[in-house]
Amino acid sequence: MTVITTRSLAKEYDGGVRALDDLSVTIDSSVVSGTDSAGGVVGLVGANGAGKSTFLKIVLGLLPPSSGSIQVLGLDPTVDGDLVRARVGYMPEYDCLPPDLSAAELVTHLGRMSGLPKTIARERASETLRHVGLYEERYRQIGGYSTGMKQRVKLAQALVHDPDLLLLDEPTNGLDPAGRDAMLDLVRRIGTEFGITVVICSHLLGEIERICDYLVALDGGRLLRADRVDAMTAGQDELAIEVDTGAAGLVELLMSRGVDARLDGRTVLVPLVDPGTYDQILDAIADLHLALHRLDQRRHRVAELFASAS
Numbered sequence: 001m002t003v004i005t006t007r008s009l010a011k012e013y014d015g016g017v018r019a020l021d022d023l024s025v026t027i028d029s030s031v032v033s034g035t036d037s038a039g040g041v042v043g044l045v046g047a048n049g050a051g052k053s054t055f056l057k058i059v060l061g062l063l064p065p066s067s068g069s070i071q072v073l074g075l076d077p078t079v080d081g082d083l084v085r086a087r088v089g090y091m092p093e094y095d096c097l098p099p100d101l102s103a104a105e106l107v108t109h110l111g112r113m114s115g116l117p118k119t120i121a122r123e124r125a126s127e128t129l130r131h132v133g134l135y136e137e138r139y140r141q142i143g144g145y146s147t148g149m150k151q152r153v154k155l156a157q158a159l160v161h162d163p164d165l166l167l168l169d170e171p172t173n174g175l176d177p178a179g180r181d182a183m184l185d186l187v188r189r190i191g192t193e194f195g196i197t198v199v200i201c202s203h204l205l206g207e208i209e210r211i212c213d214y215l216v217a218l219d220g221g222r223l224l225r226a227d228r229v230d231a232m233t234a235g236q237d238e239l240a241i242e243v244d245t246g247a248a249g250l251v252e253l254l255m256s257r258g259v260d261a262r263l264d265g266r267t268v269l270v271p272l273v274d275p276g277t278y279d280q281i282l283d284a285i286a287d288l289h290l291a292l293h294r295l296d297q298r299r300h301r302v303a304e305l306f307a308s309a310s
């Protein structure tokens with residue numbers, strides 16, 4: 001199913017800032033998840049000011065594009081904004097929660113505003129707050145919540161109306177490492193177990209790489225790349241070799257034999273060109289009489305790909 005598709009989408013704010021520029025991209029849930037089923041997690045990445053938040057606002061029909069076209073779940077958000085928002089959940093970046101309401105009251109209220117009948121909204125609110133791990137504390141006032149709990153309330157209100165698409169703007173903002181891990185695990189579960197396609201906006205590539213199936217990378221409002229994470233890192237493998245001593249000598253010998261070896265700390269890194277690369281390494285280690293501790297294949301990190309693209 002095509003979740004979002006844009007053609008030559010552009011947004012120019014008053015004052016001439018071009019936040020999106022000729023953006024044509026398609027996010028298809030079967031490509032994202034790699035299966036026929038819905039769901040999967042898409043990372044929308046880019047430096048500050050790349051146009052991520054502008055893109056989310058246009059997807060939600062809250063901001064009109066200056067030119068180009070967009071379809072979200074088969075609908076045009078510039079015409080059918082209400083219908084789009086009924087099927088899309090949105091977790092904004094900044095804290096926007098009323099401190100004097102309980103999580104149960106707020107999420108129920110927002111469920112009602114999405115069109116759910118009163119009883120159903122209350123049931124869905126409890127269920128959603130349980131999913132995000134706030135069931136026990138749901139009757140406490142939000143003002144007394146920790147940052148991590150507030151992030152979870154924002155996630156719950158985005159899920160209460162059972163959306164087909166979930167947009168998360170920097171969901172790990174302000175969280176400590178443990179809270180960040182828990183939030184990322186939760187997002188991953190929503191994308192895999194709930195069958196909801198999740199678009200997560202972040203400038204932290206390590207986080208994105210951990211939980212995303214697909215990446216859309218923006219740079220200065222333009223599309224840098226859109227592809228599955230495994231396709232982006234495929235063909236980029238290298239071998240990491242650890243020897244007892246003599247790593248520098250090993251690099252030297254491999255280089256003299258035409259192998260593109262380099263030293264990274266105490267690890268020798270060699271691009272995996274073909275299966276013969278293993279033989280060349282093992283021969284060099286044997287010739288130098290070194291003790292081999294570790295020889296394994298490691299994938300390039302997504303961050304390295306973007307570093308080489310810029």
Ligand SMILES: Nc1ncnc2c1ncn2[C@@H]1O[C@H](COP(=O)(O)OP(=O)(O)OP(=O)(O)O)[C@@H](O)[C@H]1O
Pocket residue numbers: 013014015017018019046047048049050051052053054055203
């Ligand atoms: N309301 C606005 N009026 C004028 N310029 C704006 C407005 N909103 C955003 N911009 C500009 O548009 C560009 C894209 O901003 P946007 O917030 O979409 O980027 P972003 O990738 O979400 O950045 P961040 O990670 O900092 O939130 C930036 O140069 C920003 O200053």
